[in-house]
Amino acid sequence: MDNPLRLEVIVASVRPERFAPVVADWFLRTVRTSPEFDTGVIDLSETPLPVDLTDNPAVEAYRARLAAADAFVAITSEYNHGYPASLKTAFDTAKREWRAKPIGFVSYGGLSGGLRAVEQLRQVVAEIHMVSIRETVSFHQAKKRFDSAGDTQDGAAIDAADRLISQLAWWARTLRTARAVDPYPG
Structure with missing residues (x-):
């Protein structure tokens, strides 16, 4: 593709013993087979965003990266029926950079598979x-869904990932064109 869509995959969990890298690596291998996307990773455990939402050079670099993106996918766990605080800080740190852009979710967790966090x-x-x-894309009892190589045989998740990637590409293309022709008024 001549002008690929810039996709940033945000890895939300920052816990030391997190399972997020397994899920994120699987999704990244999956989405990187799509020629429509140029894909990067924003791992919040490696992105120093101040919880008081103050500005600093790292925050400015983060916002610039968001501004350059056409689409996002958040890889999120579910903690106590909610999403990680690090992800809320990531959203609140920027403002206009998010506007008129699509976002998809890949969630994981216990019985709910992270779906309460996504809602x-x-x-x-x-x-x-x-x-x-x-x-x-949702992984219920996620640790049981991946083998030691980080692969999954979860057919529902594999199918959902394919549909999510197709829908994300459509929205990203459509909204990129719309933003160029008629800037979002928000």
Whole structure:
């Protein structure tokens, strides 16, 4: 593709013993087979965003990266029926950089597979003028869904990932064109 869509995959969990890298690596291997995307990773455990939302050079670099993106996917766990605080800080640290851009979710957790966190996140991203992709990839009892090589045989998740990637590409292309022709008024 001559002008690939810039996708930033945000890894939300910052816990020392987190399972996030397994899920994120699987998704990255999957999405990187799509020629429509040029894909980067924003790992919040390696992105120093101050919880008091003050500015510093790292925050400015983070915002510039968001501004250059056409689409996002958040890889999120579920903690106590909600999403990680690090992800809320990541959303609140920027403002206009998120607007009129699509976001998809890949969640994981216990019995709910992180879906309660995703439902809460849909409210947050609507408030910051993002388009939430309907299709969600969810891993219930996630540690049982991956083998030692980080691969999964979870057919529902594999199918959902394919649909999410297709829908994300459509929205990203459409919204990139719309922003260029008629800047978002938000």
